Amino acid sequence: MLYIFLILVIGLVVAFLINKIFPRAQFRGYDVFPFFFIAACNLITIHMKEPSFLPYGFLIYFILVIIVSLHDAIRNKNISLGKTIRKLWDYLAACSFCWYVGLLIMMFLLN
Numbered sequence: 392m393l394y395i396f397l398i399l400v401i402g403l404v405v406a407f408l409i410n411k412i413f414p415r416a417q418f419r420g421y422d423v424f425p426f427f428f429i430a431a432c433n434l435i436t437i438h439m440k441e442p443s444f445l446p447y448g449f450l451i452y453f454i455l456v457i458i459v460s461l462h463d464a465i466r467n468k469n470i471s472l473g474k475t476i477r478k479l480w481d482y483l484a485a486c487s488f489c490w491y492v493g494l495l496i497m498m499f500l501l502n
Contacts (some may be wrong), residue, residue: 402427
């Protein structure tokens with residue numbers, strides 16, 4: 392159970408180091424958070440001895456990607472790939488954070 396929280400502390404340290412090493416980069420330190428949140432979500436489902444929800448979460452995220460891409464393609468005739476990927480990566484960061492918080496609540500309520 393310690394690893395569930397320790398992996399996020401490691402993620403915060405990595406994000407801090409990225410911001411210090413690359414202060415003027417186009418990416419930000421919190422861009423690495425989805426990797427750590429997804430790993431922590433997997434650890435929570437293993438700890439609860441429940442089936443992993445990650446394939447369904449990624450299916451929902453994939454549907455969101457299609458919706459956002461179509462919306463941008465219809466709205467902007469000239470699609471900027473960099474901006475679209477940035478928007479999708481920000482959605483992944485937000486979704487993985489929500490998955491993590493939801494699983495934490497479930498873990499504490501069901502134990």
